[in-house]
Amino acid sequence: MKATLPGATVSRLPVYLRTLAALPSTQTTCSSEQLAALAGVNSAQVRKDLSYLGSHGTRGVGYRIAELRDQIRKALGLTHDYGVVIVGAGNLGSALANYGGFAAWGFQVAAVLDADRGKVGSEVAGHEVESIDDLEAIVTGRSVSIGIIATPSWAAQEVADRLTRAGVRSILNFAPAIIDVPEGVEIRRVDLSTELQILTYHLKQQD
Amino acid sequence: MKATLPGATVSRLPVYLRTLAALPSTQTTCSSEQLAALAGVNSAQVRKDLSYLGSHGTRGVGYRIAELRDQIRKALGLTHDYGVVIVGAGNLGSALANYGGFAAWGFQVAAVLDADRGKVGSEVAGHEVESIDDLEAIVTGRSVSIGIIATPSWAAQEVADRLTRAGVRSILNFAPAIIDVPEGVEIRRVDLSTELQILTYHLKQQD
DNA sequence: TAGATTGTTAATCGATTAACAATC
DNA sequence: TAGATTGTTAATCGATTAACAATC
Numbered sequence: 001m002k003a004t005l006p007g008a009t010v011s012r013l014p015v016y017l018r019t020l021a022a023l024p025s026t027q028t029t030c031s032s033e034q035l036a037a038l039a040g041v042n043s044a045q046v047r048k049d050l051s052y053l054g055s056h057g058t059r060g061v062g063y064r065i066a067e068l069r070d071q072i073r074k075a076l077g078l079t080h081d082y083g084v085v086i087v088g089a090g091n092l093g094s095a096l097a098n099y100g101g102f103a104a105w106g107f108q109v110a111a112v113l114d115a116d117r118g119k120v121g122s123e124v125a126g127h128e129v130e131s132i133d134d135l136e137a138i139v140t141g142r143s144v145s146i147g148i149i150a151t152p153s154w155a156a157q158e159v160a161d162r163l164t165r166a167g168v169r170s171i172l173n174f175a176p177a178i179i180d181v182p183e184g185v186e187i188r189r190v191d192l193s194t195e196l197q198i199l200t201y202h203l204k205q206q207d
Numbered sequence: 208m209k210a211t212l213p214g215a216t217v218s219r220l221p222v223y224l225r226t227l228a229a230l231p232s233t234q235t236t237c238s239s240e241q242l243a244a245l246a247g248v249n250s251a252q253v254r255k256d257l258s259y260l261g262s263h264g265t266r267g268v269g270y271r272i273a274e275l276r277d278q279i280r281k282a283l284g285l286t287h288d289y290g291v292v293i294v295g296a297g298n299l300g301s302a303l304a305n306y307g308g309f310a311a312w313g314f315q316v317a318a319v320l321d322a323d324r325g326k327v328g329s330e331v332a333g334h335e336v337e338s339i340d341d342l343e344a345i346v347t348g349r350s351v352s353i354g355i356i357a358t359p360s361w362a363a364q365e366v367a368d369r370l371t372r373a374g375v376r377s378i379l380n381f382a383p384a385i386i387d388v389p390e391g392v393e394i395r396r397v398d399l400s401t402e403l404q405i406l407t408y409h410l411k412q413q414d
Numbered sequence: 415t416a417g418a419t420t421g422t423t424a425a426t427c428g429a430t431t432a433a434c435a436a437t438c
Numbered sequence: 439t440a441g442a443t444t445g446t447t448a449a450t451c452g453a454t455t456a457a458c459a460a461t462c
Binding site for chain 1: 282291308397
């Protein structure tokens, strides 16, 4: 396997993984053509992506599904569980905490934090909401490796600073703010209104 | 302005818009260098993106903030309001309905729908949850142009089919499913576990 | 004028995809 | 063998960015 995969390939691997999971369990092999159709991409792209994994399909046959699934999981680092801390116990934080898909992919919610004392102690998705004051202790003590920011925008940068100082190197930011993080920390942004605004651009184009 | 903007430019425009909004109100012009630093991109890229808009900055000075904001809004089609229907009143649907940023950018939640009769009639973010049976009537009657799918995966395709048949041409899909839509319908996917899995890839790379 | 900053070119980089030899 | 499908090449496409003339 190549030391680093192209970024576009990395972002398609999860899609392939979900596509494979949706295949009927009677099927044991799968062609790049079928995978491409289900994932909505080009079949040459599927083959190229998979070739980066050192995944060896069989010419004339296709890829063995079970083997391919394992290779993708390994490439993505999904071979063990990751502790996740959700910061912000509002509607979004609660929705995330309740998200069933977490555990299925090896993500364990280690804690749900909030700055609002009124929320601390209440229950969200089986987790007692804890105080953001304990962020550092929780990150260290519970081996948290991923932080999810579901706070208001104005609080996002400070939360990110505290997370990174505590050793978190991967952050998913749902607040509509651009956040600076030190070198070596990976941050991804999921922004609802950006998505909506991209949609409106395309709506406008159609008129 | 060019008839169509490069895709990458379209997805950066919302970021510029938010960056401009965060600038101190005493500032009236802004250089590509400053905008780039705040948005986290290259300044040549900012200038290129803005040149597509026919936006004319002033050499030696920069861009007039108010004018630039209006041009970006116009380019994105944010000059009028859009009706949005949220399908699925679970945690995620509720979080979306409660999302404050909607109205600020001209998105009006026209309805929140659910298939569960137990949820119909309950209140979510000031909206009485309505039955999914009325989807078509609501889309047509309330001029809905954007559909948000916040249902379980297995229901996502059918909801998309019903939305597009009712005339919706822009869909934001939060269900972790690949959905087929007819030509001319724009669909964007926001997938929490894909984002997390991309983060784990980078975590793995650092070890 | 001198300094600053745009708008645009041209080079580069990375991603996509058609095509096909290799081979099961 | 004949048919199917991979793995990879090479062409193409689109996006990024350094550099700088234009010009406020």
